[in-house]
Amino acid sequence: QVQLIESGGGLVQTGGSLRLSCAASGGTFSNYRMGWFRQAPGKEREFVAATNSRGTITNYADSVKGRFTISRDNAKNTVDLQMNSLKPEDTAVYYCAARQTGSFYYTGNYDYWGQGTQVTVSS
DSSP, rough: OEEEEEEEEEEEEOOOOOEEEEEEEEOOOGGOOOEEEETTTTOEEEEEEEOOOOOOOOEEEETTTEEEEEEEETTTTEEEEEEEEEOOOOEEEEEEEEEEESSOGGGGGGEEOOOEEEEEEEO
C-alpha cells in the first residue's frame, strides 16, 4: 500500500510560480510511474503531467506544456511539479498519483492517490 501526501499549494497571482511536492511511503517508489492531475470545481479530474519510474520520460497536457515541469527523486521518494507562468484557469485541487502499468493519461490506470492540495491563481 502506497501513501501519497501532497504539499505546496496556495494562493498566487497570475504569472506567479508554485512548486508542489508529493511524498510517497509504504512501497517501493521506484517501481511506480507517477502523475499529477487536477480537478477544478464542477469539472472532471484531468491529466497534467506524468513521468516514468526513473524520471527519464515526461509527458504533459497541452495546456501546461512549457510552463510546468515534473521531476522525481527516487532517493527521497518524492515527485514535484514546478508550475510557472500560472493562469487563473490553473486554479484547481492538484493530486499526485502512482501507477504500475497502463497509459499515463487515464485516471483509472492509477492505483494510489494523494488527498490533494489547493492551488488558486488570482487574476
